[in-house]
Amino acid sequence: MDVDEILTGLYSEQGRQNPYPWYAALHGHGPISTVPARAEHSTITAVAAGYDLVDQVLRDPQWYKQAPPGWQEQEILRTFNSSMMFVNPPDHTRMRSVFAKTFTPRRLGALEPVIVRVVDTLLDRMAEAGADGAETDFVADFAYPVPALVMAEFIGLPESDLAWYRQRVDWIDEFLDVAGKTPQRLALANQAAEELRAYYRDLIAHRRARPGEDLISGLVEAVDAGDVPLTEEELISNLIVLFNASFVTTVYMFSNGLPLLLAHPDVVAALPGDDALARGCVDEVLRLASPVHFLARAAPRDTELGGVPVRRDENVLLMIAGANRDPARFPDPDRFDPRRDGPPSLAFGVGPHFCLGAAVSRLEGRLALPRLLARFPRLTVTRTPTYSGSLFLRGIDKLFVSTGG
Numbered sequence: 001m002d003v004d005e006i007l008t009g010l011y012s013e014q015g016r017q018n019p020y021p022w023y024a025a026l027h028g029h030g031p032i033s034t035v036p037a038r039a040e041h042s043t044i045t046a047v048a049a050g051y052d053l054v055d056q057v058l059r060d061p062q063w064y065k066q067a068p069p070g071w072q073e074q075e076i077l078r079t080f081n082s083s084m085m086f087v088n089p090p091d092h093t094r095m096r097s098v099f100a101k102t103f104t105p106r107r108l109g110a111l112e113p114v115i116v117r118v119v120d121t122l123l124d125r126m127a128e129a130g131a132d133g134a135e136t137d138f139v140a141d142f143a144y145p146v147p148a149l150v151m152a153e154f155i156g157l158p159e160s161d162l163a164w165y166r167q168r169v170d171w172i173d174e175f176l177d178v179a180g181k182t183p184q185r186l187a188l189a190n191q192a193a194e195e196l197r198a199y200y201r202d203l204i205a206h207r208r209a210r211p212g213e214d215l216i217s218g219l220v221e222a223v224d225a226g227d228v229p230l231t232e233e234e235l236i237s238n239l240i241v242l243f244n245a246s247f248v249t250t251v252y253m254f255s256n257g258l259p260l261l262l263a264h265p266d267v268v269a270a271l272p273g274d275d276a277l278a279r280g281c282v283d284e285v286l287r288l289a290s291p292v293h294f295l296a297r298a299a300p301r302d303t304e305l306g307g308v309p310v311r312r313d314e315n316v317l318l319m320i321a322g323a324n325r326d327p328a329r330f331p332d333p334d335r336f337d338p339r340r341d342g343p344p345s346l347a348f349g350v351g352p353h354f355c356l357g358a359a360v361s362r363l364e365g366r367l368a369l370p371r372l373l374a375r376f377p378r379l380t381v382t383r384t385p386t387y388s389g390s391l392f393l394r395g396i397d398k399l400f401v402s403t404g405g
């Protein structure tokens, strides 16, 4: 199969449902392949799934994030391009430094009891809903509310706003997918950005009048006092991107992870009380069922990567989910092995843009999964899971389970 056929397969409905055979086919062509020139992926020159090569490009600060042409005319792209996730140094370094200071060990420590409280409340509700063997949706009842409620408390968003907020997050995420650049999806993403900007302007005004202990109050105070190098508009863009980045990804960590864990009863039995195993399970779930499948970087100069020429300003598609199953780095790459040694997966990226919230998600997973499985030792999946249909953020959207009565 040539690379064109592989990419067509990967972007197809079937590929989105299960992209892993296509990544394996890409590995057969080596760590990187030239993309045949075609309209659908015309900004992309090459596609890489080799672990070492993807790792090398992501670590190199000269490989940069390229804004699409005409971005100034679109609200969603203006929002992205004034946030740390989409910009390059020096703006990236400046913005990231402000937020990096808020993810301190002290704040993470303070999040532990919040996570435990949220998880235990949801487990009580699941027990009630699943009494008498009734089927329940694990995504609606657990995978979605855990990160949403934890992040809402961390950032300082009222819980009652979350359902409204979730719709806007979905519009933005649909636009980010490979096939997302349609006029309809762009319009919805622009609407989401406009409404979220208005939402945050209001929230900031309220917190300015009545500051609380939350992240937003602290940041507003610091911006107003001129203590941090950030404008209010940049603060808003970064809050939008931070919340967006934080929660569908973590939803999928739980929903993609549960079937993997349940397929290994020995691990399920050993998990409660074994913290090292819980950490290993979280990392192995993220490697094998990565929520984010690809990133892109543009070349700083005419160069060559793994024998493939890439010209200045051309983009390379970096298949992190494929790299996470590179047989050269992960022996027997499709096997779930939470005690595996070896390099870290690239599920959170690596280098200057490495996920700012990795420790938050890992903590949620490490605390929540053992509690879930201790509470419901007979938990089973009752129907074939339904995937989101997006390749960029790939995950299970509906997962029916029985708690065991």
Ligand code: HEM
Binding pocket: 084, 085, 086, 096, 241, 242, 245, 246, 247, 249, 250, 253, 286, 290, 291, 292, 295, 296, 346, 347, 348, 349, 350, 352, 353, 354, 355, 356, 357, 358, 360, 361
């Ligand atoms: C399992 C859950 C998560 C996954 C798989 C994930 C994945 C990623 C990846 C792959 C990147 C790198 C983007 C790039 O290099 O272009 C990233 C960046 C980022 N993530 Fe996460 N993430 C998760 C959870 C979170 C959480 C909980 C937060 C916030 C609390 C968060 C906030 C961010 C931010 C702000 C960035 C941008 C950092 C920068 O550009 O410097 N993420 N994430």
